Amino acid sequence: MSEPTIHGDVAAGFGPVADAFRRNFTRHGEIGAAVAVYAGDRPVVDLWAGHRDRRRTLPWERDTIVPVFSSTKGMAAFVVATMVSKGLLDYEEPVANYWPEFAAQGKGTVTVRQLIDHQAGLSGLDTVVRLRQIADLDGLATILAAQRPAWRPGTRHGYHAITLGLYQGELVRRADPEHRTLGRIFAEEIAKPLDLDFFIGLPAEQSMERIATLAATEGVDILRYERDIPVRIGAEIFAKRGLSHAALTNPRIGAPVRARRRALLELEMPGSNGVGNARSLAKTYGAAAGRTGALPIEDTVLDRLAAAAADDVPADDLVLHTKSRYHLGFRKSRGSFSFGSDKRAYGTTGLGGSFGFADPATGLGFGYSMNRLGLAVLDDVRSRNLRNALLRCPV
Numbered sequence: 001m002s003e004p005t006i007h008g009d010v011a012a013g014f015g016p017v018a019d020a021f022r023r024n025f026t027r028h029g030e031i032g033a034a035v036a037v038y039a040g041d042r043p044v045v046d047l048w049a050g051h052r053d054r055r056r057t058l059p060w061e062r063d064t065i066v067p068v069f070s071s072t073k074g075m076a077a078f079v080v081a082t083m084v085s086k087g088l089l090d091y092e093e094p095v096a097n098y099w100p101e102f103a104a105q106g107k108g109t110v111t112v113r114q115l116i117d118h119q120a121g122l123s124g125l126d127t128v129v130r131l132r133q134i135a136d137l138d139g140l141a142t143i144l145a146a147q148r149p150a151w152r153p154g155t156r157h158g159y160h161a162i163t164l165g166l167y168q169g170e171l172v173r174r175a176d177p178e179h180r181t182l183g184r185i186f187a188e189e190i191a192k193p194l195d196l197d198f199f200i201g202l203p204a205e206q207s208m209e210r211i212a213t214l215a216a217t218e219g220v221d222i223l224r225y226e227r228d229i230p231v232r233i234g235a236e237i238f239a240k241r242g243l244s245h246a247a248l249t250n251p252r253i254g255a256p257v258r259a260r261r262r263a264l265l266e267l268e269m270p271g272s273n274g275v276g277n278a279r280s281l282a283k284t285y286g287a288a289a290g291r292t293g294a295l296p297i298e299d300t301v302l303d304r305l306a307a308a309a310a311d312d313v314p315a316d317d318l319v320l321h322t323k324s325r326y327h328l329g330f331r332k333s334r335g336s337f338s339f340g341s342d343k344r345a346y347g348t349t350g351l352g353g354s355f356g357f358a359d360p361a362t363g364l365g366f367g368y369s370m371n372r373l374g375l376a377v378l379d380d381v382r383s384r385n386l387r388n389a390l391l392r393c394p395v
Contacts, residue, residue, distance in 0.1 A: 040290025165271025
């Protein structure tokens with residue numbers, strides 16, 4: 001592929017990230033993308049290039065935003081951390097203390113930490129949920145509370161791909177004195193103070209024109225650009241059975257490549273339908289890693305986010321069929337999926353390749369967003385190239 005025109009700025013010493021970003025276009029099938037790195041509140045990398053449509057007719061611009069799927073989970077986890085800082089939530093308290101109906105089906109002892117660390121066995125729903133039902137928060141809460149866990153909570157973990165955000169949303173709504181939604185709290189207490197271009201629930205005044213069109217990786221491009229193909233997950237979805245199928249196909253929100261539509265993005269699904277850009281991810285994680293004071297999160301809580309998980313060994317993920325480790329709503333750098341400069345790093349990945357993380361050891365926040373949806377479950381090669389390049393930069 002031809003050399004892309006790279007736009008933006010790179011601070012001295014961070015040239016390796018720009019080089020890796022360029023190679024993602026020439027060697028790894030990038031269509032449009034952005035990468036950003038913040039040292040605390042200071043941008044040291046802010047780059048964008050390519051196109052926001054598969055036909056390559058519309059340029060990716062500085063203010064282009066895109067669905068980032070589960071990278072939204074990190075923003076939701078910061079909202080929970082904000083609530084903990086205010087004393088409105090406690091990671092070790094049962095969810096039922098804030099949401100009594102949640103105790104149904106033997107879930108009375110499930111803690112907030114177990115829920116947000118994908119240990120509650122609530123990765124799928126028995127009741128089919130459609131888009132219109134997600135907007136009915138009271139009705140949705142009834143469905144969520146009635147769900148029976150798929151395994152004994154606290155004994156195993158499995159990725160709550162879509163359901164986690166729904167459970168977090170209701171938990172936060174119950175705990176907040178004003179009964180605000182998670183998306184509203186994020187907008188008021190995190191996005192506005194940090195001047196983020198990131199939304200959990202797209203406002204009506206935001207134009208769809210600035211949102212990049214997503215492109216599936218298919219046909220010969222799979223052979224060209226993909227190496228880590230999730231065969232077992234695909235088999236379960238095709239067979240319409242198993243935990244992977246249950247977690248990834250209900251609520252019925254449609255194929256990921258069709259996520260760029262207002263009917264979906266205007267809803268609040270705090271685990272899966274945020275829309276934003278790399279700059280916003282990096283700025284948020286930079287504020288956390290650099291302890292800038294811009295986030296309404298106490299240092300003691302930030303210490304907990306950066307600490308090792310209670311069980312610090314990657315374990316089998318019953319949904320993703322790989323080794324993974326979760327901690328207070330984030331992924332931790334572990335094993336074959338490493339990021340940041342040491343094991344204190346935390347963040348979340350999104351379907352297709354997007355990623356944001358904090359590196360407390362260096363005070364850096366990283367963000368990457370794109371519109372070609374890769375197939376890797378965790379470690380997309382494009383994100384990995386950028387992360388590895390960052391490790392070669394002096395801090």
